[in-house]
Amino acid sequence: xxxxxxxxxxxxxxxxxxxxxxxxxxxxxxxxxxxxxxxxxxxxxxxxxxxxxxxxxxxxxxxxxxxxxxxxxxxxxxxxxxxxxxxxxxxxxxxxxxxxxxxxxxxxxxxxxxxxxxxxxxxxxxxxxxxxxxxxxxxxxxxxxxxxxxxxxxxxxxxxxxxxxxxxxxxxxxxxxxxxxxxxxxxxxxxxxxxxxxxxxxxxxxxxxxxxxxxxxxxxxxxxxxxxxxxxxxxxxxxxxxxxxxxxxxxxxxxxxxxxxxxxxxxxxxxxxxxxxxxxxxxxxxxxxxxxxxxxxxxxx
DNA sequence: ACCCAGGCGGGCG
DNA sequence: CGCCCGCATGGG
Numbered sequence: 001x002x003x004x005x006x007x008x009x010x011x012x013x014x015x016x017x018x019x020x021x022x023x024x025x026x027x028x029x030x031x032x033x034x035x036x037x038x039x040x041x042x043x044x045x046x047x048x049x050x051x052x053x054x055x056x057x058x059x060x061x062x063x064x065x066x067x068x069x070x071x072x073x074x075x076x077x078x079x080x081x082x083x084x085x086x087x088x089x090x091x092x093x094x095x096x097x098x099x100x101x102x103x104x105x106x107x108x109x110x111x112x113x114x115x116x117x118x119x120x121x122x123x124x125x126x127x128x129x130x131x132x133x134x135x136x137x138x139x140x141x142x143x144x145x146x147x148x149x150x151x152x153x154x155x156x157x158x159x160x161x162x163x164x165x166x167x168x169x170x171x172x173x174x175x176x177x178x179x180x181x182x183x184x185x186x187x188x189x190x191x192x193x194x195x196x197x198x199x200x201x202x203x204x205x206x207x208x209x210x211x212x213x214x215x216x217x218x219x220x221x222x223x224x225x226x227x228x229x230x231x232x233x234x235x236x237x238x239x240x241x242x243x244x245x246x247x248x249x250x251x252x253x254x255x256x257x258x259x260x261x262x263x264x265x266x267x268x269x270x271x272x273x274x275x276x277x278x279x280x281x282x283x284x285x286x287x288x289x290x291x292x293x294x295x296x297x298x299x300x301x
Numbered sequence: 302a303c304c305c306a307g308g309c310g311g312g313c314g
Numbered sequence: 315c316g317c318c319c320g321c322a323t324g325g326g
């Protein structure tokens with residue numbers, strides 16, 4: 001672990017970014033006290049430290065070996081090439097969302113490997129963050145390849161689809177995946193028999209989403225999460241219970257709306273930056289709006 | 302003991 | 315279609 005790369009990140013808050021239920025939240029470790037993220041990408045172990053405040057963030061990163069362009073990896077992972085001021089201008093349509101933007105300023109929507117994103121969000125369904133982390137961790141530790149960090153510490157690569165497909169459903173069940181184990185295995189089969197997900201990279205959002213929804217266990221919401229965080233498509237607007245609840249409260253006077261209507265609303269209002277808006281509404285809804293009608297005691301992270 | 306969790310597929314009217 | 319139900323599991 002030598003060769004520190006310094007990257008200027010501009011506007012970035014790593015805590016909001018790394019704790020807001022994105023794939024890195026599920027399969028990596030962020031040490032808040034040390035402002036340090038440790039994650040595996042491919043066969044590389046990346047350690048990134050964050051310095052400075054949200055308006056002027058700097059990152060110092062290092063990794064084992066030299067098989068990746070570390071600077072490029074960091075810039076790509078956190079989408080530092082995006083003009084975030086422009087993104088804020090485009091999603092800042094009203095007083096409601098502007099509260100969310102102000103509160104979580106610097107939160108980035110990360111870019112992740114499509115397969116890793118698929119597995120993580122299949123695990124996320126009808127589940128809570130703590131358990132998602134535990135299940136994903138066990139799948140990685142049980143089925144990933146061993147690689148070695150500093151001081152001989154053992155890490156594991158993220159098990160690829162061709163490895164998962166050879167497992168018995170019971171093997172995945174033993175990781176605590178429950179009824180999702182079947183989905184995980186069928187996703188692995190689909191991604192090796194029918195399509196290499198990486199081939200979807202150049203395709204339209206609609207194509208990507210409909211292809212993903214061919215996978216058993218990937219529905220409307222998970223497909224949008226993968227399009228958003230696995231393919232970087234900001235047209236995607238994943239609608240989970242929090243988004244639905246929060247959008248209904250913010251924009252529909254608390255009246256129930258169908259998922260279809262909320263998709264239409266988001267597309268009209270935020271267009272091809274809807275996914276960026278979604279992350280702010282999601283995190284704001286979970287942490288702030290929710291206090292109106294819940295005991296606010298079971299945040300379950 | 303009970304409730305809930307970044308949903309999904311299948312079955313019903 | 316739109317709605318409703320069960321689903322594995324562990325933490326609060």
